[in-house]
Amino acid sequence: MPELPEVEVTRRGLARRLAGRAISGVVVREPRLRWPVEPGVRSLAGRTVRSIRRRGKYLLLDCGDGHLILHLGMSGSLRLQPAGTAANKHDHIDLLFGDTMLRLRDPRRFGAVLWTAQPPEAHRLLAHLGVEPLSRALDGARLHALARDRRVAIKPLLMDSRTIAGVGNIYANESLFRAGIRPTARASRLSRERCARLARAIKDTLRAAIRAGGSSLRDFVASDGNPGTFQQRYWVYERAGRPCRRCGEPIRRVVQGQRSSYFCPGCQR
DNA sequence: CTGGTCACCTGGAAGC
DNA sequence: TGCTTCCAGGTGACCA
Numbered sequence: 001m002p003e004l005p006e007v008e009v010t011r012r013g014l015a016r017r018l019a020g021r022a023i024s025g026v027v028v029r030e031p032r033l034r035w036p037v038e039p040g041v042r043s044l045a046g047r048t049v050r051s052i053r054r055r056g057k058y059l060l061l062d063c064g065d066g067h068l069i070l071h072l073g074m075s076g077s078l079r080l081q082p083a084g085t086a087a088n089k090h091d092h093i094d095l096l097f098g099d100t101m102l103r104l105r106d107p108r109r110f111g112a113v114l115w116t117a118q119p120p121e122a123h124r125l126l127a128h129l130g131v132e133p134l135s136r137a138l139d140g141a142r143l144h145a146l147a148r149d150r151r152v153a154i155k156p157l158l159m160d161s162r163t164i165a166g167v168g169n170i171y172a173n174e175s176l177f178r179a180g181i182r183p184t185a186r187a188s189r190l191s192r193e194r195c196a197r198l199a200r201a202i203k204d205t206l207r208a209a210i211r212a213g214g215s216s217l218r219d220f221v222a223s224d225g226n227p228g229t230f231q232q233r234y235w236v237y238e239r240a241g242r243p244c245r246r247c248g249e250p251i252r253r254v255v256q257g258q259r260s261s262y263f264c265p266g267c268q269r
Numbered sequence: 270c271t272g273g274t275c276a277c278c279t280g281g282a283a284g285c
Numbered sequence: 286t287g288c289t290t291c292c293a294g295g296t297g298a299c300c301a
Binding site: 032073106107110156 | 271277279281
Binding site: 002003005006034057071072073074075076108110111125159161168169170171214215216217218219220237238259260 | 292293294295296297
């Protein structure tokens with residue numbers, strides 16, 4: 001579920017409450033996530049969380065002598081609750097901070113909790129991530145350069161984390177609508193101008209989603225337990241057959257790389 | 270290298 | 286009501 005905006009909303013909520021606080025205990029109820037939760041994670045008590053950063057869809061908790069790397073997969077959420085709150089099904093891991101705890105819930109268990117003593121950017125899962133979409137590094141020229149020699153369609157390219165980090169299925173679809181580009185357009189055929197438009201659309205879409213608290217379709221809640229509302233503003237995502245909010249033509253659905261793509265045949269070329 | 274497919278896992282909705 | 290099938294915010298591994 002969580003794409004960049006949901007991870008960023010989570011990060012901001014956690015940073016406000018946890019930065020500078022010491023881990024007083026760790027509870028691992030279910031270590032079978034995307035990768036087994038390493039035994040070392042159970043012995044983090046005593047360390048202080050200095051800061052919380054984000055790279056793509058990864059959250060990085062700086063603990064001084066190492067980083068805790070968190071990923072929410074398809075169905076994960078991180079909530080701050082009073083320590084001692086009864087655990088529900090799928091509440092796999094708690095990080096205790098005195099009277100507060102950070103709790104990972106993840107029904108599908110595609111998420112990850114990893115520890116690394118190396119700089120996190122050097123970790124094998126992060127080392128090959130592409131440009132941060134909200135950074136200045138992503139602009140029309142950069143996107144044009146990334147797309148220029150690629151035979152794939154633009155939509156799967158946007159979702160390829162080695163190219164751009166953090167754009168998932170919802171926001172790839174929504175960004176392409178805003179840019180007026182069909183998801184099936186071949187990346188290499190996009191003009192410099194259309195790439196500039198798309199780069200702006202990606203940033204505008206992600207920023208608007210963050211302001212709305214992210215999207216909550218099934219599972220996602222922010223660290224305070226509140227759902228996001230951006231799903232109410234979708235132009236195309238999960239709107240197949242319904243009229244385009246701009247021109248009225250029915251939204252179409254096609255499948256690319258086993259993921260659903262949605263577009264308006266009138267507004268997107 | 271590239272592009273395409275499969276696998277991992279659970280739960281909700283739709284179909285019969 | 287109950288069973289079956291399909292689908293879902295991700296991404297590493299594997300193949301040609």
